[in-house]
Amino acid sequence: MRKKSLKKDLSQNYQAYLMIIPAIILLFIFSYIPMYGIIIAFKKYRPALGFFDSPWVGLEYFKSFFDSVFAWKLIRNTFLLSFYSLLFGFPLPIILAILINEVRNVVFKRTVQTISYMPYFISTVVVCGMLKAFLSYDGFLTQLISYITKSPPSNLLGDAKNFRTIFVASGIWQSLGWNSIIYLAALSNVDQQLYESAWIDGAGRLRQLWHITLPGIVPTIVVLLILAIGQILSVNDSKILLLYTPMTYETADVIGTYVFRRGIQQSDYSLSTAVGLMNTLVNLLFLIFANWFSRITTENSLW
């Protein structure tokens, strides 16, 4: 009975099935085969032998990673960079959106919005190139800072203790305006009649903000915060690759960049696959936890 209906389904929908076959094949090759390739984390991978025939070594690479001096530093750096990005980067778009929302002059509002989205369209390579130029010994930010702090100029990007600040601040500059879009949309959905009745009742703007505007966007804030927490260990690796130097590894080297160096540059395939796998699994756990938390608290979830 079931077999028959499948046959009928295939003959009825064969064109639609034909359409989806390319995507199924592409995903099989470029997503599912690499997933299978994870087994090299438990093998001593030799290119000549391939995924299949390389000899098993069990958890050797996981052990050697955790025994190494890097492990703790990488985990700490990965966590701190994304934690600081969240801590400072999360509230600012909300504040910007609320400020823009208070403006009644349409031209001014539009202009500020257009300008604030602009950094998002500057490519990461160019942003990092600007940072490198501005923060070098004779760069304009270095000069400005040394002028303000009355200290001699130095290559700020080459100093490990500055890296987190530079990474987080430039990240905020890139995405602040863009991230405010979603809050602006939520704000425009707040019922305008509420403001009118509040005004009649004598509530000033500040009280309207506190009692109407903020409660209106709290659900959006909560959902986005939970999603952000779900990504707490996924940091923008490729931007770090552009910005860091061996001088700043102490604070800048993260799991993703370590995987890249060991794997792609030093061809240490099994170890880097093992490290990458741990990162993927921890991210997945965080995402599942955040999603579960979101579902029980706000009834919003990804799945």
Place this chain on the structure above:
Amino acid sequence: MKIKKSPLEIFGLTAIYIILIVFSIIFILPLYQVFIASISDPRVVVQQRGILWLPVRIHFEAYRLVFSNPNISIGFKNTIIYMIFGTAFEYTITILSAYLLAKDNVLLKKPIMLYFIITMYFGGGLIPFYLLINSLGLIDNRLALIIPYGVNVWNIIIMRTHYRSIPRSLSEAAYIDGAGDFWILFRIFVPLSGAVTAVLVLFSAVGYWNMWFEPMMFLKDRAKYPLQSMLREILIDNKQAMAGAAKGRLSPGISRSLFFETQVKYANIIISTVPILVLYPFLQKYFVKGVMLGSLKE
């Protein structure tokens, strides 16, 4: 207790305007500074302490150098190639896949959907992916930047959601008239997807414009480098500039000529960024729409 435009409120509004103007300046200033520094006299720029508001002794030497640099034009050309073919390929896969997932009464829809969604949350990671590309012989092949990125599950889901919002009566009527799925997709669904298509194509094009990590991993031949890879060599990897910064402290003569190198970098930044920044305000509404589409759940 009736408050209407109290002094406090006027003060608050003024403060808001001032804060927003300061924000706007911070957003614009870096690029503005790059532009001003790129056309000013390098000897003035290098002595400048703080912000240079207006150009001094304008010259376009740096731009002349950029335009005579073949790498930049090769990079632009390659970026356009990747953008057009990559976006077209991704879009084709997106509409084809979204169709079945939007259709009613398809027996295998659920398992196929699951097969797609798993790849959004779990993957093999960088190294197995790299080894696969390597063993497929795609290293130093332009296709390595296009074929593996053809399936964008997120876009497929957005397109599927849109297809489901198209009234069933349209496809049912065509079906009764004997139309097949291909006909319905290309004659009914695609023409009714203008705005969503614009959004997805734009985001995909911007993705190709910004791409540098994948070319770095997969391409060896510099003739195939996209613009961002060329820029990376100039802006990030410039080892001469690094060595020069140390020497500059010793001799002002050298540091002066070295700033010209920085100026050339600045000119590169302007040339590679201005095309997008000029286009983007016209396309802004699609980008904003894209953010909303991405945040919508069915």
